[in-house]
Amino acid sequence: MANMKPINSLINGRLAFFQEFMKHPLQIGSIIPSSRFLERRILEAAAIASAKIIVELGSGTGGTTRAILRAMPQHAKLLSIEINPNFHSLVSSIEDDRLIAHLGNAFWLKEITSMYGLGAVGADLSAMPFGAESNRG
Numbered sequence: 001m002a003n004m005k006p007i008n009s010l011i012n013g014r015l016a017f018f019q020e021f022m023k024h025p026l027q028i029g030s031i032i033p034s035s036r037f038l039e040r041r042i043l044e045a046a047a048i049a050s051a052k053i054i055v056e057l058g059s060g061t062g063g064t065t066r067a068i069l070r071a072m073p074q075h076a077k078l079l080s081i082e083i084n085p086n087f088h089s090l091v092s093s094i095e096d097d098r099l100i101a102h103l104g105n106a107f108w109l110k111e112i113t114s115m116y117g118l119g120a121v122g123a124d125l126s127a128m129p130f131g132a133e134s135n136r137g
């Protein structure tokens with residue numbers, strides 16, 4: 001039964017993603033979260049392994065967040081910003097001291113990084129849809 005937990009959380013994450021997409025299609029921008037394959041490609045392109053401060057814009061249900069945490073150094077910090085409260089609550093449940101899960105608008109990135117006393121960002125991963133610009137406010 002121990003193996004059921006990751007499967008359940010995968011199904012719950014996908015269901016939550018679909019439900020939120022139906023409510024806010026332009027803000028979510030995709031009907032399903034990124035695949036494992038896409039997660040790997042994103043991590044390769046962003047040079048996570050050598051970064052000290054990583055920022056994820058639009059963490060969704062946390063699949064990409066978990067993938068970044070697996071790939072990043074032990075002493076690095078990950079700031080994951082998500083505008084959707086239901087997604088934010090899923091990401092907040094990830095137990096990892098390196099993760100700062102922030103509920104808010106990623107367009108306020110500068111203010112948010114200084115709020116947490118973070119220095120220069122080493123890797124910046126954005127999964128926000130093109131229509132997300134209209135969320136500025």
Ligand SMILES: C[S@@+](CC[C@H](N)C(=O)[O-])C[C@H]1O[C@@H](n2cnc3c(N)ncnc32)[C@H](O)[C@@H]1O
Pocket residue numbers: 027028029030032033034057058059060061062063064081082083084087104105106107127128129132135136
């Ligand atoms: C296409 S999903 C990607 C989710 C996840 N990173 C993945 O790859 O599966 C885009 C995410 O960006 C979030 N988002 C959209 N506009 C945002 C904004 N202005 N600030 C923070 N998050 C935003 C959405 O709520 C959604 O979770």
